[in-house]
Amino acid sequence: MPEPKKKRTWIVVVVGILITLFVLGIAVIGTAVFYVRRHVSTQFIAADVAGTEFERTRARFAGQQPLIELRGEHDAVVHRRTAPPHGELQTLHVLAFDAHAEKLIRVSVPFWLIRLMPGKRFKLGDDEGVNFDVEHLHLTVDDLERFGPGLVIDGSNPGGGGRVLVWTE
Numbered sequence: 001m002p003e004p005k006k007k008r009t010w011i012v013v014v015v016g017i018l019i020t021l022f023v024l025g026i027a028v029i030g031t032a033v034f035y036v037r038r039h040v041s042t043q044f045i046a047a048d049v050a051g052t053e054f055e056r057t058r059a060r061f062a063g064q065q066p067l068i069e070l071r072g073e074h075d076a077v078v079h080r081r082t083a084p085p086h087g088e089l090q091t092l093h094v095l096a097f098d099a100h101a102e103k104l105i106r107v108s109v110p111f112w113l114i115r116l117m118p119g120k121r122f123k124l125g126d127d128e129g130v131n132f133d134v135e136h137l138h139l140t141v142d143d144l145e146r147f148g149p150g151l152v153i154d155g156s157n158p159g160g161g162g163r164v165l166v167w168t169e
Contacts, residue, residue, distance in 0.1 A: 041106045050097040050104050050163070057095055057165055061151040068139065070155020070164070087149055089168045099161030111168070114141055144168055 153166035
């Protein structure tokens with residue numbers, strides 16, 4: 001008679017584990033959705049308003065050359081900083097504008113999350129028109145940490161009508 005009781009105990013344990021995993025999965029998905037909604041914003045605005053936003057943001061870095069200056073889709077100039085970086089990076093910010101869709105995108109990503117990326121390389125762009133080819137630059141997280149806080153990328157895509165600013169704090 002003890003055999004059926006052992007079998008029921010195992011079934012209860014397995015069902016309990018499955019329910020726990022399901023609840024944890026829902027919690028992880030909910031947290032990811034909350035996180036993305038909190039750190040990524042998109043708004044549809046006119047090009048002149050976006051231009052004003054870019055100028056206001058770029059003014060914060062007056063006199064500072066970006067690490068990478070994009071000049072068109074496949075032309076980039078890399079500037080080296082002569083002074084050593086000061087401070088540990090906390091956040092990577094992206095401000096991008098797609099002129100065709102009149103879409104302004106703001107992204108803020110904690111740097112600890114960027115450090116966890118596999119390969120420690122990243123692509124700047126999406127499938128909806130805001131696309132800047134920076135993969136050929138082989139920009140890595142280590143490069144950003146060596147560069148330190150400041151303006152990382154400043155560029156425009158004349159063919160696509162887009163503009164992008166990337167900076168770290």
